[in-house]
Amino acid sequence: MMRWFIAAMLATLPVCGAAAQETRGSIEGTVSQSGSNAPVAGATITLFDSQGDVVASADTDPFGHFEFENLTAGKLLVTVSRMGYILPGAGQLHLLGAARVLPVDGQITLSPGEHFRNLHFELVAPSTISGTVFNPDGLPAANIRIQLGQIQFRNGQKIFTRAGQSTSSTMTNDRGEYRLFGVMPGTYFVAAEPPRTYTEPGDPGITTYFPSVVNPWNARPVDIASGQEAPHIDITLRTGLTNSVSVRVVPASPDISVTQVIAKLTPKDSNGPLGISMDCLIQSCYQNVPITIRNVPVGTYTLDIIRQGAESDSFGHADVLVQQNAPSDAIVELHNGVRVNFRTTFDVKPAGNIVQFALQWVDTVGSTAQRIRRVFPVTVEGNIGTGVIAGVVPGRYYIEPIQSAEFISDVRQGSTGVLNSGITIGSEPPEPISFTVGVADGAIRGIIENSKHLPVPFSRALLIPDAPARQDFGLYKNALADIQGHFSFTAVAPGNYKLFSWTSVADGMWTSEEFIQKYETSGTPVEVKPKAEVLDVHVTIIPAM
Numbered sequence: 001m002m003r004w005f006i007a008a009m010l011a012t013l014p015v016c017g018a019a020a021q022e023t024r025g026s027i028e029g030t031v032s033q034s035g036s037n038a039p040v041a042g043a044t045i046t047l048f049d050s051q052g053d054v055v056a057s058a059d060t061d062p063f064g065h066f067e068f069e070n071l072t073a074g075k076l077l078v079t080v081s082r083m084g085y086i087l088p089g090a091g092q093l094h095l096l097g098a099a100r101v102l103p104v105d106g107q108i109t110l111s112p113g114e115h116f117r118n119l120h121f122e123l124v125a126p127s128t129i130s131g132t133v134f135n136p137d138g139l140p141a142a143n144i145r146i147q148l149g150q151i152q153f154r155n156g157q158k159i160f161t162r163a164g165q166s167t168s169s170t171m172t173n174d175r176g177e178y179r180l181f182g183v184m185p186g187t188y189f190v191a192a193e194p195p196r197t198y199t200e201p202g203d204p205g206i207t208t209y210f211p212s213v214v215n216p217w218n219a220r221p222v223d224i225a226s227g228q229e230a231p232h233i234d235i236t237l238r239t240g241l242t243n244s245v246s247v248r249v250v251p252a253s254p255d256i257s258v259t260q261v262i263a264k265l266t267p268k269d270s271n272g273p274l275g276i277s278m279d280c281l282i283q284s285c286y287q288n289v290p291i292t293i294r295n296v297p298v299g300t301y302t303l304d305i306i307r308q309g310a311e312s313d314s315f316g317h318a319d320v321l322v323q324q325n326a327p328s329d330a331i332v333e334l335h336n337g338v339r340v341n342f343r344t345t346f347d348v349k350p351a352g353n354i355v356q357f358a359l360q361w362v363d364t365v366g367s368t369a370q371r372i373r374r375v376f377p378v379t380v381e382g383n384i385g386t387g388v389i390a391g392v393v394p395g396r397y398y399i400e401p402i403q404s405a406e407f408i409s410d411v412r413q414g415s416t417g418v419l420n421s422g423i424t425i426g427s428e429p430p431e432p433i434s435f436t437v438g439v440a441d442g443a444i445r446g447i448i449e450n451s452k453h454l455p456v457p458f459s460r461a462l463l464i465p466d467a468p469a470r471q472d473f474g475l476y477k478n479a480l481a482d483i484q485g486h487f488s489f490t491a492v493a494p495g496n497y498k499l500f501s502w503t504s505v506a507d508g509m510w511t512s513e514e515f516i517q518k519y520e521t522s523g524t525p526v527e528v529k530p531k532a533e534v535l536d537v538h539v540t541i542i543p544a545m
Contacts (some may be wrong), residue, residue, distance in 0.1 A: 039064025140176025312391020455485025
């Protein structure tokens, strides 16, 4: 049984004396299923006061309609719940003076005597994925953990990660069967993870993905629509040997102090096994020195190490051979990164003499997909600025403004324009980097609606630049709509954009050009001019599959 909530704080002015009757108000609205817009009967609408005590409660009728009348002015919290449904995006609010924690997602103001109409909520019907896991001999495999994975994107870079849902893992029963229910609609990868003590005649089982492959990038995605079941997602476990890798990190100079580093093992066989819990294989991870990476499948790898310092980063790499019956050791020598010089041109002279920017590494780090970001100051004289960063490690980078009202309009590495492709740093100092800074002074205001033109509260509006600026991730913006479906963007750079909203979408997926192209015609085009505000933009939400 699942109960998912959405909530909103309703604030009113206090009332007193004979005027109390005149200031009583009402709340009325509907609840429907996302995508089909079918009414949801039996959804429970509950009003709480600021202490978390119930003021009133009612269920939606067969038409999904609810109404509260004769409401006394005061602070109220409205929650909507329906067994078997999910409302994505619900957060939590610690109520003032209350020990309870209730879900909350936005605020409105109900004026004295106001009758608030057309409050609309959309619920998503969760989905189910089921199947059977077999051992290498074709027999049902019990006590195998099933884990859902997803492809996410950070600045356009593909990341394989665990699905961030409480219902994204389970165990097979004695028949090898599993059933994941309450899953948000979307695209997933299904992995079967044998316990470390799991053995079969021959080699032990290793993490295997549907349809029975050992590398997640070769896995077949499972697309599941709202309220539907994806059955027969069966997996036959593969076998393989693993070992631990021990790494000794040696500084090349005495100024490099090493306690914690970022590590990444890249298989030289692109189709080799990776697992799902071994973050150092699927994506970079943090490791304390000395390093031990466990349960690495037998094979050959490239090991990259980065150490982040207060003023300078360092790097190193080594080839690693992982064998079953021999130690798998590696020594990595760390060298300081290179010095990078910057020259900045400002379209409008900044107010101060020092302006800060960030050099953003494209790669992502760790299971939470953290990013390496170096902040550097630029000293300004007139409209020209200069800056420098020491110890920049090899990789691809973008420049990001720290001030929200600025944007990067051009970047050049030597004479080559690299605004969209990114700055490439190697083991030798690069040509000077020059970039131009413009003023982001546009604004957009609008509403997110469903196909029946009803507002969709607490949905997310996404502002995405048109090609070729889609590699300029500093232009992307997102905002949460309020209880009436209204959203706004400020500090928008001039240019052409499209506005999107999805009922359910994996984190950062909108930075994938391949993903956006599928929905290009569903976006709402908008042109933002300098110092201009675009009003009353209507965005139609893209329902769950």
